[in-house]
Amino acid sequence: MKLYRPDEIEKRSFEIITQEIGDIELDAKVAPIVKRVIHTTADFDYLHNLCFSENVINIALEAIKKGVDIVTDTKMALSGINKAALAKAGGKAYCYMADEDVARKAKEQNSTRASVSMEKAAELDKPLIFAIGNAPTALIKLDELIKSNKIKPVLIIGVPVGFVNVVESKELIMKSGVPYIVARGRKGGSNVAAAIVNALLYMAYPRES
Amino acid sequence: MKLYRPDEIEKRSFEIITQEIGDIELDAKVAPIVKRVIHTTADFDYLHNLCFSENVINIALEAIKKGVDIVTDTKMALSGINKAALAKAGGKAYCYMADEDVARKAKEQNSTRASVSMEKAAELDKPLIFAIGNAPTALIKLDELIKSNKIKPVLIIGVPVGFVNVVESKELIMKSGVPYIVARGRKGGSNVAAAIVNALLYMAYPRES
Numbered sequence: 062m063k064l065y066r067p068d069e070i071e072k073r074s075f076e077i078i079t080q081e082i083g084d085i086e087l088d089a090k091v092a093p094i095v096k097r098v099i100h101t102t103a104d105f106d107y108l109h110n111l112c113f114s115e116n117v118i119n120i121a122l123e124a125i126k127k128g129v130d131i132v133t134d135t136k137m138a139l140s141g142i143n144k145a146a147l148a149k150a151g152g153k154a155y156c157y158m159a160d161e162d163v164a165r166k167a168k169e170q171n172s173t174r175a176s177v178s179m180e181k182a183a184e185l186d187k188p189l190i191f192a193i194g195n196a197p198t199a200l201i202k203l204d205e206l207i208k209s210n211k212i213k214p215v216l217i218i219g220v221p222v223g224f225v226n227v228v229e230s231k232e233l234i235m236k237s238g239v240p241y242i243v244a245r246g247r248k249g250g251s252n253v254a255a256a257i258v259n260a261l262l263y264m265a266y267p268r269e270s
Numbered sequence: 271m272k273l274y275r276p277d278e279i280e281k282r283s284f285e286i287i288t289q290e291i292g293d294i295e296l297d298a299k300v301a302p303i304v305k306r307v308i309h310t311t312a313d314f315d316y317l318h319n320l321c322f323s324e325n326v327i328n329i330a331l332e333a334i335k336k337g338v339d340i341v342t343d344t345k346m347a348l349s350g351i352n353k354a355a356l357a358k359a360g361g362k363a364y365c366y367m368a369d370e371d372v373a374r375k376a377k378e379q380n381s382t383r384a385s386v387s388m389e390k391a392a393e394l395d396k397p398l399i400f401a402i403g404n405a406p407t408a409l410i411k412l413d414e415l416i417k418s419n420k421i422k423p424v425l426i427i428g429v430p431v432g433f434v435n436v437v438e439s440k441e442l443i444m445k446s447g448v449p450y451i452v453a454r455g456r457k458g459g460s461n462v463a464a465a466i467v468n469a470l471l472y473m474a475y476p477r478e479s
Contacts, residue, residue, distance in 0.1 A: 062438040064410070065434055066380060067381065074432055077433040077434070100432065100433070101459065102311075102457070102459060103431050103433065103455075103457045140349045141460070167276070172276065173279075222311060222312050223279075223309065223312060224286040225282050225283050225286070227312075229271040248312045248313065251346070252460060
């Protein structure tokens with residue numbers, strides 16, 4: 062097999078993805094996100110299931126350049142986000158899932174830790190991007206908090222994966238009035254959430270090639 | 271939408287997966303792994319692309335119960351592994367990707383950090399399970415180390431994802447003579463690697479339902 066140099070691997074991967082996408086029309090603004098998600102999953106379903114609210118890329122890039130913080134619903138998504146790129150404008154990434162107070166409240170309320178994590182994030186009272194790759198209950202809670210004016214996210218990346226309440230929770234977010242990037246249907250994941258965040262970061266801060 | 275209680279969500283998800291798999295024959299030994307990967311990805315392709323070497327489940331469970339350590343090629347896979355379950359028999363999980371010495375050597379050798387990480391793991395000189403969800407170069411290096419008798423993994427979970435050298439690297443591992451669980455083809459990921467490890471851990475230590 063032809064072994065590529067480390068610095069060539071990603072470039073060559075994106076060339077192959079672009080080639081296989083072929084003639085399918087892809088909005089130039091969202092193409093880097095769609096391609097990075099396919100790069101992360103090798104799953105071309107994301108060509109069709111990723112949904113973007115109007116003008117969402119401009120909104121996201123502007124917020125990133127102002128140092129917006131990011132809240133995730135898994136440690137996996139948190140660890141996949143390029144924190145060095147995010148820090149360029151002072152942005153930080155948080156995940157409250159392992160916090161003791163979150164675990165305690167979730168148990169008390171017979172709720173999920175993801176749901177309680179969103180309540181905790183709402184208390185930050187600052188512009189936030191939510192990157193939700195696992196828990197539909199996080200999206201359901203965000204929708205509730207939006208409706209009761211307790212939170213107004215800059216952007217919700219809504220890509221939980223799974224079989225229970227996942228499809229419906231994503232539809233809720235797409236009707237919430239908040240800017241969104243959503244993987245419609247069952248697919249998604251922490252890796253997909255991190256890939257979307259990183260695609261946005263690399264659009265905000267183009268890397269040397 | 272019917273909201274399930276937190277403790278019901280996973281159970282209900284597995285019921286749906288089992289139902290949708292339907293009549294497709296699935297070896298009882300490997301079924302928990304295949305189902306957990308589908309649970310993690312919502313991608314039924316894994317019904318067909320997961321390959322298991324002979325007797326690999328017994329080998330893996332025995333090693334886990336003896337406290338085998340696990341080496342991953344990403345922080346994401348590391349953070350997805352259930353460390354509490356692994357620790358029951360004294361097992362630990364490692365990822366060397368962010369180590370300074372690894373970064374330096376990779377640069378010097380124009381190699382990947384994943385490849386150098388495998389060399390570093392070989393120096394541990396103890397029984398190891400490798401959970402590789404990202405880097406084909408990790409698998410290629412493992413194959414080299416196996417051929418030169420520098421390492422003898424208990425099990426290689428070979429599920430890197432992508433478009434460059436990925437397919438071929440997995441085929442190498444399937445011919446290496448080492449017990450393997452491989453996602454044949456392009457698909458896989460850090461999430462898939464962690465899901466397979468966790469499925470094995472939950473087989474070794476059944477959770478209360």
